[in-house]
Amino acid sequence: MARTVTFSKEYLMKKSVEFIKKYGYSNLTVRELAKYIGCSTQPIFKNYANFELYKSDLKNYLRKDYEIFINKYIDLGNYLYTISYAYSLYAKKEPNVFYSLFMTELAGTRTIDEVLNTERNIKTIEAIMKQYSISLDKAKSIYRDIRFYTHGIATQLCVKSIKLTDKELSCLIKDSIKKHMN
Numbered sequence: 001m002a003r004t005v006t007f008s009k010e011y012l013m014k015k016s017v018e019f020i021k022k023y024g025y026s027n028l029t030v031r032e033l034a035k036y037i038g039c040s041t042q043p044i045f046k047n048y049a050n051f052e053l054y055k056s057d058l059k060n061y062l063r064k065d066y067e068i069f070i071n072k073y074i075d076l077g078n079y080l081y082t083i084s085y086a087y088s089l090y091a092k093k094e095p096n097v098f099y100s101l102f103m104t105e106l107a108g109t110r111t112i113d114e115v116l117n118t119e120r121n122i123k124t125i126e127a128i129m130k131q132y133s134i135s136l137d138k139a140k141s142i143y144r145d146i147r148f149y150t151h152g153i154a155t156q157l158c159v160k161s162i163k164l165t166d167k168e169l170s171c172l173i174k175d176s177i178k179k180h181m182n
Contacts, residue, residue, distance in 0.1 A: 017061060017062060020096050024096045026104075062097055080146060081173060087154055088169055092169070
């Protein structure tokens with residue numbers, strides 16, 4: 001009798017992230033993942049009734065990878081700069097995961113108000129208020145502008161349409177923040 005190998009959701013998620021880092025999200029299908037792991041599609045469908053449930057877990061798992069990365073750079077005393085820099089640096093260092101999280105349907109669609117009112121962004125806005133001694137409205141405005149400016153840089157880094165050293169990246173973000181504080 002053939003031995004049955006079981007694959008946990010955790011294992012499937014780890015392998016999915018590896019696959020995305022190597023081949024990109026656009027190449028991820030159940031068949032391609034199974035081929036990459038070296039199994040049939042059955043273990044995947046045994047853990048997930050459908051691909052939507054799988055993608056939901058995948059998004060959460062990719063976000064953990066992102067959170068681990070950016071938390072290495074966060075300084076609450078200079079939160080706007082450090083989170084902006086880390087976000088862009090992640091796009092540069094992990095373009096396939098960045099693309100998956102922020103440039104595909106996994107990102108979802110949100111209004112500007114929804115973006116500003118997520119837990120992490122509220123934390124950033126509160127840190128901006130404290131660091132620069134400014135009002136909530138001013139902090140939201142600055143965060144919104146820097147966030148979308150930074151996303152533009154990160155997107156270009158992700159798709160390799162711009163080359164920036166880490167120092168150049170840092171200077172761009174710092175200069176933009178400085179301009180918004182005047």
